[in-house]
Amino acid sequence: MSDALQELLTRHVTAGTVVGAAGLFGTGADVEVVTAGSMSLDGPPMRDDAVLRIESMxxxxxxxxxxxLVEGGALSLDQSVVAWLPELADRQVLRTPTAPLDDTAPARREITLHQLLTCTSGYGVAVEPSPLQDAMEANGTAAGPEPPSMGADEWLARLASLPLAFEPGEGWRYHHSFGLLGILIARVVGRPLHDHLTDDVLGPLGMADTGFWVPESAADRLPAAYRNTDRGLVEIEPAAGGFYAGPPPYDVSHAELVSTTRDYHRFLRVLVEDGQHDGRSFVSSEHVRLMTSDQVPTRCKTPDSFFPGFWDGMGWGYGVVVHTEGPHRGRFGWSGGLGTDFFVDPDGTIALLMPQVEMGPALFPVLEEFQALG
Structure with missing residues (x-):
């Protein structure tokens, strides 16, 4: 299937949908990275070790x-997170997700780790026009493709100033629960998430090129990022520059990573191997099962929770979408706001698509073709 992926990438570079991309497709530990296009318009060829903004991946x-941390005894899945995130104490809940911001009632329960992992905390993207959507736009907590504009503590304080869209555990909203999760981890371990991930996950798995920024020594491996407009592709982040080139000016424990195709493949191999890495348990098989199976109750899968059709034959585990019906039943994966995407099939096949073009209508056909490769 590497040839089919190569053809897909080359065709969409030629069509001008993407400037460049890397990817892989196959089973086992040794999978070839394929590339097409360039690191930027009129730039050098796309590198197979390019460090890419993976956003929601x-x-x-x-x-x-x-x-x-759960397996180490520092947290439990059904434990309230308020001890570490006191900003989330005494939440107010909107009587309906589109109600005025002062039409609330006290929350009946506290937010748990499980609810952060499953995006059922009450925080998340407001997809319907509402006072809450307007307030998130106004205070800088609305989700978008741009890098974070403030540090983790300020972001949390602004988010916590708003009511919940629903009672914790009684609905589903995308994204913000994982920003809260990053801050939770940082506070549990007593240091920035970057440092903890480096020592506890990225380092042990050999993901040397994954982190919250690209060091100066590797800046030439950071491609430009683009947005499709009616005028064609417009650069939104330069190659070897921008927010991710060098350490950020504030704590980004609520933010998202850069990585390489090979690094992310190493990470996914742990899930394929039932939590094993180098013959040892890295994460328990039971937690891998929970992570890669549907954890969202049917009552939470409402049409207003995300885009139309999102729940058709689909579920959500811990940070990944899960196919619950159809020809790809058992497949899990997820995408990122700059067009990155991955899936893992029950037979162990791993596929990765790594462009740097903002998600939108022009890119959707690329993702559809990619998902159809398996």
Whole structure:
């Protein structure tokens, strides 16, 4: 299937949908990385060791970090997170997700780790026009493709100033629970998430090129990022520069990673191997099972929770979407806001698609073709 992936990448570079991309497709530990296009418009060829902004593909990595803390006894799945995130104490809940911000009632329960992992905390993207959506836009907590504009503590304080869209455990909203999860991990271990992930997950798995920024020594491996517009592709992050080039000016424990195709493949191999790495348990098989199977109750899968059709034959585990019906039943994976995508099939096949073009209508056909390769 590597040839089919190569053809897909080359065709969409030629069509001008993406500038460049890397990817892989196959089973086993030794899988060839394929590339097409360039690191930027009129730039050098796309490198097979390019360090790419993976955005929401970070969620699976953060989930594993949290599960390792559970296995170490520092957390439990059904434990309230308020001891470490006191900003989330005494929550107010909107009477309906689109109600005025002052039409609330006190929350009946506290937010748990399980609810952060499953995006059922009450925080998340407001997809319908509402006072809550307007307030998130106004205070800088609305989700978007841009890098974080503030540090983790300030982001948390602003988010916590708003009511929950629903009672914890009674609905589903995307994204913000994982920003909270990153801050939770940082506070549990007493240091920035970057440091903890480096020592506890990335280092042990040999993911040397994965982190919250690209060091100066590797800046030439950071491609440009683009947005499709009616004027064609417009650069939104330069090659070898921008927010991810060098350490950020504030704590980004609520933010998202850069990685390489090979690094992320190493991470996914742990899930394929039932939590094993180099013959030892890295995360328990039971936690891998929970992570890669549907954990969201049917009552939470409402049409207003995400985009139309999202729940058709699908579920959500811990940081990944799960196919519950159809020809790809048992497949899990997820994507990132700059067009990155991955899936893992029950037979152990791993597929990765790594462009750097903002998610949108122009890119959706690329993802559909990629998902159809398996």
């Amino acid at each position: 970070t969620k699976a990595v953060t989930a594993v970090a949290a599960l390792r």
